[in-house]
Amino acid sequence: MVIGDAAHAVVQHLSQGGSQALEDAVVLAEELTERPLAEALPAFMNRRFDRARHLQRVSVSEMTSPPSGAADLENLRAEFAQEMAAVRAYLDQPV
Numbered sequence: 607m608v609i610g611d612a613a614h615a616v617v618q619h620l621s622q623g624g625s626q627a628l629e630d631a632v633v634l635a636e637e638l639t640e641r642p643l644a645e646a647l648p649a650f651m652n653r654r655f656d657r658a659r660h661l662q663r664v665s666v667s668e669m670t671s672p673p674s675g676a677a678d679l680e681n682l683r684a685e686f687a688q689e690m691a692a693v694r695a696y697l698d699q700p701v
């Protein structure tokens with residue numbers, strides 16, 4: 607089982623690498639406590655895969671496609687705040 611950066615390294619734009627590694631560790635510990643190994647590993651994947659992949663993709667897109675159409679700094683700030691609000695709403699969902 608590979609978790610953390612080894613499984614889903616992110617670029618730094620979301621500050622999520624360490625957070626996602628910790629979520630992996632907590633969820634893996636929960637699953638291993640509650641089920642036999644053969645069931646715990648797929649259950650872990652079910653709970654973690656989409657979330658880690660989503661955040662990895664958002665972090666890369668923040669790096670490669672900065673908000674476009676930002677005519678000035680105020681617009682850039684507003685666009686970034688909007689994008690981060692969407693990330694925060696996503697992170698508020700239970701793992």
Ligand SMILES: Cc1cc2nc3c(=O)[nH]c(=O)nc-3n(C[C@H](O)[C@H](O)[C@H](O)COP(=O)(O)OP(=O)(O)OC[C@H]3O[C@@H](n4cnc5c(N)ncnc54)[C@H](O)[C@@H]3O)c2cc1C
Pocket residue numbers: 609610611612618621622623624625626627
């Ligand atoms: C400058 C910087 C700033 C960051 N800021 C943030 C932030 O603000 N928020 C956030 O959430 N994340 C942040 N991150 C990302 C975060 O640090 C990583 O995502 C996180 O540390 C990944 O944890 P990990 O346990 O998966 O891997 P690591 O922390 O890389 O741990 C892997 C460990 O395995 C060891 N190792 C490697 N090979 C072997 C081997 N063969 N045998 C034994 N041990 C081995 C390494 O020495 C290391 O100690 C930042 C990263 C950097 C570089």
